[in-house]
Amino acid sequence: MQNRFSYVIGCVIRENDQQVQPKIVAKTIKTKTQLYRPNVIWKMxxxxQINISDLTVDGDITDLQNKKQIMSRHETQRQIAPTFNFNLVFKGDNDLKSGRYLAKVVMKDKQGHIWRFSQHFTVGTPVKTQMVKRWTMKWWYWLLIILLIIITYKLYQHFKQKKQILRHEKKS
Incomplete structure (x- = not known):
């Protein structure tokens, strides 16, 4: 089997000799519950028109009331496509109480570019950890299931017996 087709992984077309410097812009921060846990989502x-490759991301969220770090994020070898919007998600394990917080992120790429962001945000209503409610079968569910099985079996036997009696009557 031979393949006559090929593809280009990357292609650079230039209008002039000026280098395009990569740029990352921090936008809004919001909180949301995802997968039953509170998360802080920072839109960036x-x-x-440049690909940013081999990006290292280090960030943390600090509670300004007690100066305690409540969430952190470390990521390596991230790639960002040109003209791309993306979310940095800080995943929490505990409830996110209402109050003021500080988000800080440092990003470094393999060419040595460094981006530092810090932004204050406020959580108005607490973002709670949602516990997964498991469906547990109570004793009366089991009783109901057993009764349905017994009734179904008895009806099956009754109709089977009635059918045999009708056959026997036809023969006589």
Whole structure:
């Protein structure tokens, strides 16, 4: 089997000799419950027409009331496409109480570009950890299931017996 087709992984077309510098812009921060846990989502974008590769992301969320770090994020070898909007998600294990917080992120790429962001945000209503409610079968569910099985079996026997009696009557 031979393949006559090929593809280009990356293609750079230039209008002039000026290098395009990568840029990352921090936007809004919001809180949301995802997968039953409170998360802080920081929307960001890379508005330039350049691919940012081998990006290292280090960030944390600090509660300003007690100066305690409540969430952190570390990521390596991330890639960001040109003109791309993306979310940095800080996943929490505990409830996120109402109050003021500080989000900080440092990003570094393999060319040595460094981006530092910090932004204050406020949580108005607490974001709670939602516990998964498991469906547990009570004793009366089991009783109901057993009764349905017994009734179904008895009806089956009754109709089977009635059918045999009708056959026997036809023969006589």
């Amino acid at each position: 974008s890379a508005p330039n």
